[in-house]
Amino acid sequence: xxxxxxSPRYKITETGRQxxxxxxxxxxxxxxFWYRQDLGHGLRxxxxxxxxxxxxxxxxxxxxVVSRSKTENFPLTLESATRSxxxxxxxxxxxxxxxxxxxxxxGTRLTxx
Amino acid sequence: xxxxxxxxxGMFVQExxxxxxxxxxxxxxxxxxxFWYKQPSSGEMIFLIYQGSYDEQNATEGRYSLNxxxxxxSANLVISASQLGDSAMYFCAMRENVFGxxxxxxxxGTRLTIIP
Numbered sequence: 001x002x003x004x005x006x007s008p009r010y011k012i013t014e015t016g017r018q019x020x021x022x023x024x025x026x027x028x029x030x031x032x033f034w035y036r037q038d039l040g041h042g043l044r045x046x047x048x049x050x051x052x053x054x055x056x057x058x059x060x061x062x063x064x065v066v067s068r069s070k071t072e073n074f075p076l077t078l079e080s081a082t083r084s085x086x087x088x089x090x091x092x093x094x095x096x097x098x099x100x101x102x103x104x105x106x107g108t109r110l111t112x113x
Numbered sequence: 114x115x116x117x118x119x120x121x122x123g124m125f126v127q128e129x130x131x132x133x134x135x136x137x138x139x140x141x142x143x144x145x146x147x148f149w150y151k152q153p154s155s156g157e158m159i160f161l162i163y164q165g166s167y168d169e170q171n172a173t174e175g176r177y178s179l180n181x182x183x184x185x186x187s188a189n190l191v192i193s194a195s196q197l198g199d200s201a202m203y204f205c206a207m208r209e210n211v212f213g214x215x216x217x218x219x220x221x222g223t224r225l226t227i228i229p
Contacts, residue, residue: 033217042119042204042221050214058216090158094217098146098208099165102217104158 003027006091006105013081013112021076021108023091031094032074033102034058034066036087043090049074081112115139117205117220125226126195133180134190134223136205142166145209147188149179152202152222161203164188192225200227 004025013019023032030051035043035058045058047066055066063085065077074093078085088109094102118137126132138147149161164172164179172179180189192199205220 031215031217035219040122040221043206043219045216045218048214048216054214056214056216059218088156092158092217096215098144098210098215099163100146100208101148101160101163102206102208103160107156 004091004093004103004105006089006108009106009108011108011110013110015082015112016080019078019081019110021078021089021091021110023074023076023105025072025074025093025103027093027095027103028071029093029103030071030096031102032068033092033094034064034074034076035090035092036060036085037090037107038087046076046089078110081110083112086110086112115220116218117207119205119220119223121223122221123224123226125228128197128227128229129194131191131193132195132199132225134192134203134205134225135187136189136220137185137187138205138207139186140207140209142209145207147179147181148206148208148217149177149188149190150204150206150219152204154201158204162190195227197227197229200225 007022033048034046049055049068091105092102145166147164151159178191
């Protein structure tokens, strides 16, 4: 099916473990974004990518790593999860252009215990 | 500094009334885009409306319109004849070009509750 999908939808992990959230889009959009959503903070940009092998930091990149070896995939890795990284994570994709809207995945609810 | 500011954490509006959700933004770019998204309790992000920085007319999409005041750097969302299904979180966002890359930044959101 065409679209943008995130996996897993729900994840519980322990402090200190590495965890990877997956994001896959089928539109061949140039841009992909990762956000975290926390009460009172809205959506905060973690990392974004303009194309394969091009990534850039957003507002809250510390503790996260991204890669984009293929246009359609943009995994987000928490190298050593902390409780403060408990959040809902959204991936989005869009075409080039400040006039193009972003399409969002369903979100991943991550709990770090 | 906040790029997108939404000063209304929550709003309660009577059904069928119009409602305005405030959004101000900060950018030094001349070319940028402004977006509004809706997030119902189910969690998905739904695109509502777009306004370009060079657009002279305010954008409209059905019951949604965007009150764009460029000099004030504001892009308020107006929902006419509100319905119960409009109860949701609403996010304002800005897309700007930062050193050749296009960043998409969101505000903190406004939770709108429509009262029957």
